[in-house]
Amino acid sequence: MQQLSATQLKEWLTASTPAGGSGGSPARRPPLLLDVREPWEFELCHLADSLLLPMQSVPARIDELERDADIVVICHHGVRSRQVGGFLERQGFTSIYNLSGGVDAWANDVDPAMHKY
Ligand SMILES: O=S(=O)([O-])[S-]
Numbered sequence: 001m002q003q004l005s006a007t008q009l010k011e012w013l014t015a016s017t018p019a020g021g022s023g024g025s026p027a028r029r030p031p032l033l034l035d036v037r038e039p040w041e042f043e044l045c046h047l048a049d050s051l052l053l054p055m056q057s058v059p060a061r062i063d064e065l066e067r068d069a070d071i072v073v074i075c076h077h078g079v080r081s082r083q084v085g086g087f088l089e090r091q092g093f094t095s096i097y098n099l100s101g102g103v104d105a106w107a108n109d110v111d112p113a114m115h116k117y
Pocket residue numbers: 075076077078079080081102
């Protein structure tokens with residue numbers, strides 16, 4: 001599992017195109033932003049276009065995820081996301097990233113307007 005800082009993720013999202021950079025562009029596809037916090041936490045704040053799949057529900061809903069997609073796992077501070085990322089890798093997922101510091105780091109380093117808790 002690779003660790004990704006909030007600023008690295010911001011750069012990735014800014015540089016990427018949904019089509020993955022057609023026309024010879026080197027831009028990568030945007031990753032799937034997988035938020036594994038609880039619904040009440042997600043309501044307080046989340047990254048745009050992220051998918052909420054609370055940690056406990058991941059095993060039952062794993063088939064909703066593509067095994068070869070770039071997936072950035074997100075939580076509050078980066079602990080739960082690391083656990084879920086390890087689980088996904090053991091299930092055969094090939095491109096898992098952990099957002100280091102979670103949404104808290106995102107609020108500190110990228111989006112000061114984001115609600116903190
Ligand atoms: O969200 S957390 O597990 O890092 S506190």
